[in-house]
Amino acid sequence: MTDHNEGTPPLRIAGRPVAGYLRARVPSLTRRVVDRLRADLPVYAELPAEEVTGDIADIVQHNLRLFADVLERRAEADDHRFAVQRDSAAQRAEEGVPLDAILSAYLLGAEMGWNEISAGAEPSDLADLQETLAHLLAFQRRLVSEVSAAYLETSQVLDVQQHRDRHSLMAALLAGDPPPSYPAGARPSPLYVVMTLALGRHPDESRPGSRTRVAARRKIRRVQSTFDHFAGEPALTALDGSGGTALLPVGVPPAWEDLCALVARAARAADVPVTAAASVVEPGAVPAAVAQNTEIVELVTRTGRTPGLYRLSDVLLDYQLSRPGEALTALACLLRPLEPKPELLQTLETYLQQDLDRRRTATALHVHPNTVDYRIRRITQLIGLSPARAADLPRINAALIARRSIGP
Incomplete structure (x- = not known):
């Protein structure tokens, strides 16, 4: 510490030397600061008691004594005097204590220290009060800078390692690798919500320039954040602007309604x-779940269903009928006579979507109900099956599904 004020009278408030008074009050003031930390900041209340009364109390004492030295010499502290605070900030980062809580703790200590040394001040103490306050503000600026830098540096290292571990774990799960191949720093969850997503395009992604990339990253980040909040920890994701895969760690299978609400929140x-x-599976079943989910999303998208969350039971008939084979081709061929008349295919699909209601179908197609009747009769003549006959409906539905599966 550099002394720029040798021979200068000590700072005095309420008739007492400020530095000496603060040093004498360090033990009792430390106890009160620690009590306030545990009462006012929940993060510190959750730390082990021996850590708060040990390491945290030591830091409080160190700060108070260091500030007393600053006041005695009326000069800033040298860099090496902040090594303890830097080490403490790095340790708190490793423990996951939020930076805002750490800075709040330092500010609380400064507030209580100021109240202690300024108590009983008289108007004649104004000059010394102002200088003491100036030293306190400069000391706090230095503390905030040193502590924040050490915390963020450690956090960056931890984030890189955790990101690498999560990426390695996800790669191992997607590949179906056995547990021994999992990264040492990442433990698999007992269960995963395996989710395959197709993300729509945000209007901002259609604008020229760098805004497209920014909009895509923002979209992905918001989906990721929603999943992280649901899981209570960072979810394993591989997402781009069009969608991708997410593995959400869970202890027990969530209710399907909760997963539907999750997708709605992400949207x-x-x-x-x-x-x-x-689907919710154990780690070893992740590859098969991803493969099946991918098929379901492709099927849902191809058949024009509304966005939302789906499972196999929601598309069971479509899924089964989308399997390649001679039967699938034969079913699709049932509708081939309608291909030269696109309006007939459109009418047939709309008629089924409207539960065979000719008036609602006419409204949806913007035609007269008599036109619908005529087209249904024409469809029956061309394919030999009538949507008005209950016995023919399953084959017509199956033919439409097969046609969508293999294309016209």
Whole structure:
């Protein structure tokens, strides 16, 4: 510490030397600061008692004594005097204590220290009060800078390591690798919500320039944040602007309604439609779940269903009928006579979507109900099956599904 004020009278408030008074009050003031930390900051209340009364109390004492030295010499402290605070900030980062809580703790200590040394001040103490306060503010600026830098440096290292571990764990799960190949720093969850997503395009992604990339990253980040909040920890994700895969660690299978609500929240957060398929499996079943979910999302998208969350039971008939084979081709061929007349295919699909209601079908197609009747009769003549006959409906539905599966 550099002394720029040798021979200068000590700072005095209420008739007492400020530095000496603060040193004498360090033990009792430390206890009161620690009590306030545990009462006012929940993060510190959750730390082990021996850590708060040990390491944390030591830091409080160190700060008070260091500030007493600053006041005695009326000069800033040298860099090496902040090594303890830097080490403490790094340790708190490793423990996951939020930076805002740490800085709040330092500010609380400064507030209580100021109240202690300024108590009983008289108007004649104004000059010394002002200088003492100036030293306190400079000391706090230095503390905040040193502590924040050490915390963020450690956090960055930890984030890189955790990101690498999560990426390695996800790669191992997607590949179906056995547990011994998992990264040492990452433990698999007992269960995962395996989710495959198709993300709609945000309007900002259609604008020229760098805004497209920014909008895509923002969309992905908001979806990721929604999943992290649901899981209570960072979810394992591989997402780009069009969608991808997410593995959400869970201890017990969530209710399907909760997963549907999760996808709805992700869609609102990203401000885009989200189509997804999900299943809850153990780590070893992740590859098969991803493969099946991918097929479900492709099927849902191809058949024009509304966005939202789907499972196999929601598309069971479509899924089965989308399997390749001679039967699938034969079913699709049933509708081939309608291909030269696109309006007939459109009428047939709309008629089925409207539960065979000719008036609602006419409204949806913007035609007269008599036109619908005529087209239904024409469809029956061409394919030999009538949507008005209950016995023919399953084959017509199956033919439409098969046609969508293999294309016209």
